Amino acid sequence: MDPVAVAEEVAPVLAEAAAATDTSGSFPSHNVEVLRDRGYLRSPVPVELGGAGADLAAVCAAQAVLAGACASTALAVNMHLFGIGAAAEAHADGEPEAQLVLRMAASGTIIxxxxxxxxxxxxxxxxxxxxxxxxxxxxxxxxxxxxxxxxxxxxxxxxxxxxxxxxxxxxxxxxxxxxxxxxxxxxxxxxxxxxxxxxxxxxxxxxxxxxxxGAPWASWDRRSERMLAWFCCTVAAVYLGIAEAARDFALRHTSGRRLGGMQLPLARQPGVIFAAGEIDAGLRAARALLFDTIARRASALAAGDVPAAAESVAVKYVVTNAAVEATQRCFRMVGGSALYRRLPVERMFRDVQAGPLHPPTNDLALEALGRAALGIPPDAAPRWGD
Ligand SMILES: Cc1cc2nc3c(=O)[nH]c(=O)nc-3n(C[C@H](O)[C@H](O)[C@H](O)COP(=O)(O)OP(=O)(O)OC[C@H]3O[C@@H](n4cnc5c(N)ncnc54)[C@H](O)[C@@H]3O)c2cc1C
CATH class of the missing domain: 2.40.110.10 (Butyryl-CoA Dehydrogenase, subunit A, domain 2)
Structure with a gap:
C-alpha cells in the first residue's frame, strides 16, 4: 500500500464533500472509515507488523495530497498518524514498548x-x-x-x-x-x-x-526528536497541501475568467502574474525545506546522530506561515469571488489560519530558533535578560 497513491485515489471524493463538512461542522466519519479500510491509517506501521512501512517523507507527501482535498480530514487523521510514525521509529530503534501501539494501529484502532x-x-x-x-x-x-x-x-x-x-x-x-x-x-x-x-x-x-x-520531551534525545519531527513535519505537510490546493484553484480560476471587454483572461493581467510568481516562490521554498529537512534527518539518523530541535521547529514555523501567506495571496488574486462560500478558496483561507496555532506556536518557535542561533540553551535561566 502506497499512502500517496491512496491519497490521490480518494482525493476527488473527499474534495467533493469538503464544503458540506465545513458548512455543517460535522465530523467526516465516512472519510476516516474509507482511509481505515484502505490501510492509510496504518501506513507508517512496519510491514512485519501489518502496515506499509511508510516513512516520514511518504506520510508527509500523502498528507499534503489529502489536505488539498479535505483539510479537516487530513488534520484529524494526522493526530493519529504522527504518533504511529514516531512509534514505528521507536520500534526500528529496538524499543519493545512501541509494539503495542503499532499492533493496535495495525488492527484498525484509532488513537x-x-x-x-x-x-x-x-x-x-x-x-x-x-x-x-x-x-x-x-x-x-x-x-x-x-x-x-x-x-x-x-x-x-x-x-x-x-x-x-x-x-x-x-x-x-x-x-x-x-x-x-x-x-x-x-x-x-x-x-x-x-x-x-x-x-x-x-x-x-x-x-x-x-x-x-515525566514528559518524553523533558530532555532532548532520540525519543523527543522523533515525536517533534513527526508532529512538526506532518502538520507542516497538511498546511502546505491546503496552500498548494489554493494555488491550483487560483491559477485555474484566473486562467479561465475573462472580464467584460477584456481580450485575454484575468491571468494575463500583471497583478495576477506577479501574484502567481510570489505564490510559486513561497510554496517552492516551503516544500523544499520540508522535504530537504526530512532527507537530511534520515541521513543524520542513519549516522547515529540526533538532529537538533531547531530543524523540526523551523519546518513547522516556515511552512505553516508560508502556507498562510500564499493562501492569502491566492484569496486576493481570485478577488471578490473568493468571498463566496461556493468557491473552495474561501474555506482554504480560513482553514490555513490554524497552522501557526499548533505548537510550537509562532512566538515559541521563534524563541527556540533564536536561542539556537545565539547558542543559548533552551532552558537557560533567567529566561530573558533584564
Ligand atoms: C485545528 C486544531 C486541532 C488541534 N488538535 C489537537 C489535538 O488533537 N490534540 C492536542 O493535544 N492539541 C490539539 N490542538 C491544540 C493545540 O495543540 C494547542 O493546544 C491549542 O491551539 C491551544 O494552544 P495555544 O498555545 O494557542 O493557546 P494557549 O495555550 O491558550 O496560548 C495562548 C497564546 O500564548 C502563547 N504562549 C503559550 N505558552 C507560552 C509560553 N510558555 N511562552 C510564550 N508564549 C506562550 C501561545 O503562543 C499563544 O499565542 C489543535 C489545534 C488546532 C488549531
Whole structure:
C-alpha cells in the first residue's frame, strides 16, 4: 500500500464533500472509515507488523495530497498518524514498548488525544488537569480541549498533573472507560470538520500500566526528536497541501475568467502574474525545506546522530506561515469571488489560519530558533535578560 497513491485515489471524493463538512461542522466519519479500510491509517506501521512501512517523507507527501482535498480530514487523521510514525521509529530503534501501539494501529484502532487543558491552554511542561495517585493507578478529573478525532477515536492519550507534585503524567485510556466523555464544543472558523471536541474526566481511573511519569520531551534525545519531527513535519505537510490546493484553484480560476471587454483572461493581467510568481516562490521554498529537512534527518539518523530541535521547529514555523501567506495571496488574486462560500478558496483561507496555532506556536518557535542561533540553551535561566 502506497499512502500517496491512496491519497490521490480518494482525493476527488473527499474534495467533493469538503464544503458540506465545513458548512455543517460535522465530523467526516465516512472519510476516516474509507482511509481505515484502505490501510492509510496504518501506513507508517512496519510491514512485519501489518502496515506499509511508510516513512516520514511518504506520510508527509500523502498528507499534503489529502489536505488539498479535505483539510479537516487530513488534520484529524494526522493526530493519529504522527504518533504511529514516531512509534514505528521507536520500534526500528529496538524499543519493545512501541509494539503495542503499532499492533493496535495495525488492527484498525484509532488513537487521538489532547495535551491542552480546557481552562488553562497548552503547557507541555505541566498540566492543570489533576491526577490523584490511588492504589494501582491514578484518578483523573477535569477537562481537556482540542481533541481532534474525538468522535471516532478508540484510545485517548493525554497529560495530567499529579497532585502530589511528582510532575506531568502521560496516560492512555480506552474510549469506554467509566467517567470519560467527549463533548462537542467544536464550533470554529477553521478546520470545522476535525471533531476537536472537549474531553471530560469524571473521576476516570487509569491503571498505572497505562501511564508514564515525566514528559518524553523533558530532555532532548532520540525519543523527543522523533515525536517533534513527526508532529512538526506532518502538520507542516497538511498546511502546505491546503496552500498548494489554493494555488491550483487560483491559477485555474484566473486562467479561465475573462472580464467584460477584456481580450485575454484575468491571468494575463500583471497583478495576477506577479501574484502567481510570489505564490510559486513561497510554496517552492516551503516544500523544499520540508522535504530537504526530512532527507537530511534520515541521513543524520542513519549516522547515529540526533538532529537538533531547531530543524523540526523551523519546518513547522516556515511552512505553516508560508502556507498562510500564499493562501492569502491566492484569496486576493481570485478577488471578490473568493468571498463566496461556493468557491473552495474561501474555506482554504480560513482553514490555513490554524497552522501557526499548533505548537510550537509562532512566538515559541521563534524563541527556540533564536536561542539556537545565539547558542543559548533552551532552558537557560533567567529566561530573558533584564
Ligand atoms: C485545528 C486544531 C486541532 C488541534 N488538535 C489537537 C489535538 O488533537 N490534540 C492536542 O493535544 N492539541 C490539539 N490542538 C491544540 C493545540 O495543540 C494547542 O493546544 C491549542 O491551539 C491551544 O494552544 P495555544 O498555545 O494557542 O493557546 P494557549 O495555550 O491558550 O496560548 C495562548 C497564546 O500564548 C502563547 N504562549 C503559550 N505558552 C507560552 C509560553 N510558555 N511562552 C510564550 N508564549 C506562550 C501561545 O503562543 C499563544 O499565542 C489543535 C489545534 C488546532 C488549531
Amino acid at each position: 487521538g488525544g489532547s495535551f491542552t487543558d480546557a481552562a488553562t491552554g497548552l503547557n507541555v511542561r505541566a498540566s492543570s488537569t489533576p491526577a490523584e495517585r490511588v492504589e494501582g493507578g491514578y484518578v483523573i478529573r477535569g477537562r481537556k480541549a482540542f481533541c481532534s478525532l474525538a468522535p471516532v477515536l478508540d484510545v485517548f492519550y493525554g497529560t495530567a498533573g499529579v497532585t502530589d507534585g511528582s510532575g506531568l503524567l502521560l496516560f492512555a485510556i480506552g474510549r469506554d472507560a467509566p467517567g470519560l466523555r467527549f463533548v462537542d464544543t467544536w464550533d470554529t472558523m477553521a478546520m470545522r470538520g476535525t471533531g476537536s471536541w472537549d474531553v471530560v474526566f469524571d473521576d476516570v481511573f487509569v491503571p498505572e500500566v497505562l501511564t508514564q511519569l
